Amino acid sequence: MFNFNFSGEFVAFFVFSVMIISGAVLMVSFTRVVHMVVSLAAVFIGVAGMFVLLEAEFLAFVQVLIYAGAVSILMIFGIMMTKHQDSDAEQAKPLHETLTAIGALALFGILFYAIRQSDFPEPEQALTQGTDNTMEIGKLLFTGYVVPFELVSVLLTVAFIGAIVLAKKEAE
Amino acid sequence: MLSSYLTMAAILFCIGLYGALVKRNAVIILLSIELMLNAVNLNLVAFSKYGVVPSLTGQMFTLFSIAVAAAEAAVGIAVLIALFRARGTVNADEYDEMRR
Numbered sequence: 105m106f107n108f109n110f111s112g113e114f115v116a117f118f119v120f121s122v123m124i125i126s127g128a129v130l131m132v133s134f135t136r137v138v139h140m141v142v143s144l145a146a147v148f149i150g151v152a153g154m155f156v157l158l159e160a161e162f163l164a165f166v167q168v169l170i171y172a173g174a175v176s177i178l179m180i181f182g183i184m185m186t187k188h189q190d191s192d193a194e195q196a197k198p199l200h201e202t203l204t205a206i207g208a209l210a211l212f213g214i215l216f217y218a219i220r221q222s223d224f225p226e227p228e229q230a231l232t233q234g235t236d237n238t239m240e241i242g243k244l245l246f247t248g249y250v251v252p253f254e255l256v257s258v259l260l261t262v263a264f265i266g267a268i269v270l271a272k273k274e275a276e
Numbered sequence: 277m278l279s280s281y282l283t284m285a286a287i288l289f290c291i292g293l294y295g296a297l298v299k300r301n302a303v304i305i306l307l308s309i310e311l312m313l314n315a316v317n318l319n320l321v322a323f324s325k326y327g328v329v330p331s332l333t334g335q336m337f338t339l340f341s342i343a344v345a346a347a348e349a350a351v352g353i354a355v356l357i358a359l360f361r362a363r364g365t366v367n368a369d370e371y372d373e374m375r376r
Contacts, residue, residue: 158322211290259347
């Protein structure tokens with residue numbers, strides 16, 4: 105069942121796993137909102153490390169730039185512009201939390217059982233080794249995925265203009 | 277190695293689900309949704325390397341999903357700030373009326 109070979113990839117995977125899981129668990133257990141965002145940044149950086157392990161270097165840099173940089177800062181802005189002084193602990197709902205924990209654990213049990221049951225065949229040929237990951241992604245973006253790429257740019261423009269309009273202070 | 281990555285993503289998804297259902301602060305609920313999106317991205321990239329036919333398609337889908345998630349985060353925060361201005365609270369369980 106656990107036939108691990110202790111290669112360098114496994115050690116790096118273990119380190120990043122500990123980083124991700126501890127960051128996520130701390131996010132759930134902290135009571136101050138700002139602490140939650142900082143621990144979540146650790147999760148994002150850990151996921152970026154896993155992308156490097158999976159030979160997706162461009163995605164790793166995108167992850168660091170957008171998640172660890174932009175989204176975290178955006179969330180901190182959101183926290184600072186709303187009421188954040190009172191901690192999250194009061195009015196705890198033990199029944200609700202217990203039921204949610206049981207549900208989440210059950211979902212994880214089902215997923216883990218499914219992952220263990222299914223056998224994944226070894227890939228016939230490895231992912232193109234030794235080539236420039238960023239250049240390959242750029243070629244794909246401008247050949248096969250041109251229409252989705254342009255649609256994403258339209259989506260981002262519309263979303264950010266909409267965000268500005270929504271958050272703009274109303275004239276009193 | 278593929279099953280290790282899938283298990284890791286499942287753990288991350290379940291923690292994000294728990295946070296999204298339990299937390300009261302709406303900003304933290306948005307962050308938990310980002311956690312779940314990250315778990316899905318991890319699955320996509322893992323299948324792009326260790327799947328039956330390794331290709332860059334999984335990485336392309338991850339790129340688009342990151343872009344959509346960034347747009348979602350910006351619009352979500354803007355809606356939250358507008359709601360906070362109207363109602364004076366960020367607790368999701370107090371948003372219980374359709375209108376004043």
